[in-house]
């Protein structure tokens with residue numbers, strides 16, 4: 151089955167053509183980072199306007215790069231939620247119209263299931279069941295993944311998402327937006343043990359997270375070291391990153407042990423973080439657990455992962471209805 155995936159939940163306009171939920175023929179991502187950069191975060195109104203401009207060229211590019219003709223498509227999958235309503239509406243409405251014009255089945259899918267399914271686009275995908283850590287700008291959660299569609303939430307953040315904490319710490323350190331990648335790079339020049347920030351485990355045997363404490367701690371450190379903090383930015387961000395990574399690694403390894411899983415997947419934009427990749431691989435390895443992390447281009451938002459989820463629903467006969475609508479919060 152050849153599926154066209156469409157993703158516009160936040161600030162990336164993306165389209166992809168994927169065969170059987172695991173082979174990418176094309177994947178196009180048009181990023182809006184330059185537009186939102188001056189504001190230090192995503193401006194929803196600007197995001198939806200840009201999606202409207204980009205959606206047709208991005209879908210056309212994905213089709214032409216895939217080398218297939220429109221007639222060869224078997225269905226369309228599109229992100230239905232969670233995300234920014236105005237942004238979601240652009241991709242969702244486009245997909246509805248396109249599917250009806252081409253007389254194709256179509257399905258609205260959960261963006262978070264998309265991230266989890268991104269591991270199946272790689273050759274060494276994990277066998278079921280496995281434990282998944284989803285870490286992105288909008289979400290941080292642990293799931294017990296029993297099949298492509300049977301996914302149980304084990305815990306999630308009670309306040310900031312991990313990526314959001316990276317972005318906020320980058321902003322207060324004067325490193326711009328989005329800050330995850332910059333912190334990752336700069337932390338390599340710092341000493342992660344020089345400034346020790348708090349690790350918030352909440353209940354150590356449960357899987358909820360909280361990152362607002364460490365973020366506030368970094369802010370307080372900067373406020374109380376106004377004279378010298380600029381020279382210490384690499385140590386500050388290295389200390390912050392280590393605190394976040396310690397908690398993420400501890401909880402996902404524990405989740406895998408509790409569910410007796412031999413495999414872990416790490417997905418979402420923050421899965422690109424080099425220290426997180428290294429630490430979880432080490433910690434899980436010491437318990438004989440194998441870690442699967444997608445390549446960098448599949449960690450951030452993309453439409454190939456949406457096509458991958460859609461494939462499993464469409465193959466099993468599920469379809470969305472013309473009256474279905476987008477949703478902003480996870481459900």
Ligand code: KG4
Nearest residue numbers: 286287288313330331334419420423450451
């Ligand atoms: O999955 P994603 O592209 O979008 C959402 O669905 O949120 O994730 C974006 C997030 C941003 O917060 C960004 O700062 C973070 O992923 N990120 C990173 C790295 N690369 C991107 N965080 C830490 N280290 C990185 N290398």
Ligand code: ZN
Nearest residue numbers: 265286450451
């Ligand atoms: Zn995402």
